[in-house]
Structure formats: structure tokens, C-alpha cells
Amino acid sequence: MLENIKPIINKFLSISLKEMNSVSLMKRTDTKFVINKSQLVFILESIKEDYRVLQIKDDRIMSYSSLYFDTQENKFYNDHHNGKNNRTKIRQRKYIESDLCFLEIKQKNGKGETNKSRIQVNDFEIDLTNPSKDFISNTTNADYNLSPSLWNGFNRITLVNLECKERVTIDLNLSYNIDDKEKGFENLVIIEVKQERFNRRSKIVKSLKSIQKNPYSISKYCIGMISLYNDLKYNRFKKKLIKINNTIA
Secondary structure, three states: OHHHHHHHHOOOEEEOHHHHHHHOOOEEEEEEEEEEHHHHHHHHHHHOOOEEEEOEOOEOOEEEEEEEEEOOOOHHHHHHHOOOOOEEEEEEEEEOOOOEEEEEEEEEOOOOEEEEEEEEEOOOOOOOOHHHHHHHHHHHOOOOOOEEEEEEEEEEEEEEEOOOOEEEEEEEEEEEEEOOEEEEEEEEEEEEEEEOOOOOOOHHHHHHHHOOOOOOOOOHHHHHHHHHOOOOOOHHHHHHHHHHHHHHO
16 A cells, blocks of 8 residues: 555655644644545545645655553543543554654543643653653643553654645554454545644645545544454444444445
């Protein structure tokens, strides 16, 4: 799949990591779309004049690895499943090409806004260090007894709009594992449009609409949890699983 994408990605103007900091959008509105990998070529071709692509050294398609944390009761998963507006996700994410690792906290409020806080860590921490625990406690104003719940790997293309404050992430080759269980979604592509507020006039949103793709709320974490854990309640996500399976068929 990556070999089909690289020639198109190479047509985009590039942007450096330092330049991209001006559109970091740590407080933002995230709008997701799901497509089949076979549709990605069309989307990229249609927007190649309107976005720059993040390039680190010679790489434009990056590799990411994430380790999610949850409580013994799976509070973060259940909060999402139960439709709680104010919810939290805690993970460590390694940016492979940059050799950087961060502890990241994503907090969503009732207005649909996402606040992201993070600190750099040396590497993945199966047992959270005291500085990491303090950061989590100070950021969330809560004390959680956390342990690893899910590993996640994927490739990502990051685009930056040439005209407005908008970033787009395109995630593909998603895989999950924990202990001896694993699950992959080879044909699934998740596109996330990050803006200060949702703008339907965005070039990529219009391109997705042209192939009948509308915003679709989906959590990579929750989909991974459902795929690997047999004892989780997932009634709220059944339609999403059907949607994903139909999309990647």
C-alpha cells in the first residue's frame, strides 16, 4: 500500500517539524472520516495543490507506536462507550523517525473540543515513573491506578493546509496487540481533520464528500480494545464495527 502512496505524496510541497509548530492546534476540534485504502489515492491527488506534507529527513510517511493506559476497571474506555462528554485518554507515543517519545493526555470537553497535554519521556514506561504519574495527576486533577491496556502501531501522513490553520492526519496500516493477542486493519484508513472549529469548506472535507464520505466519530483506542478484549461492553460501538467492516471489505 505504501508503495502506491509514495509517488503521490512526493508531489506535495514539504513542511518541516519546526514550521508545523505554528499550527500545532493543541486545543482544537477533531473531525474523523473512515475510508478504504483503495480510495486514498484519489483523495491525495485531489488535494495535492492545497496542502504541504510533513517531512522529517527523507521521510514523508511516518511510523508511530503507542502504548495506552487505563484503570483496572477500564474507566477511559467505558467513559467513551457510555457517551460521557468529558473524557480522557492517556498514552505514550513514540515517533519512530524522530526517535522521540511523549506521555500524552487528551481531554475532551462537552463542546467537542480536545485539549492535548504532553511531556517528553525517554522511552515507553511499562511502569509509569513518578514524574509521569505527577504529570498525569496535575493535568487531570485525579489519581488513577494505571497499567498498560493496549499497544497500537500505524503509519501516518501529516498534511498542513497552505491557506488556513488546519492539519490533517492520515493513519493507515493500523495494528493492535496486548499480551499474546493481536489484530490488524490493513484496508482501513482513518483521516482526521484538526481545526479551530469545523469548516466544511476545507479542501479535504469537500474531497471526501465527493465520494460520499461524511464525518464519522471513531476512536482508534476503543476499536482496538473491542478487538482484543472479550469481556468489554460494546453495544454502543456495534454499528461502528459494522461500518468499519463494510468500509474495508
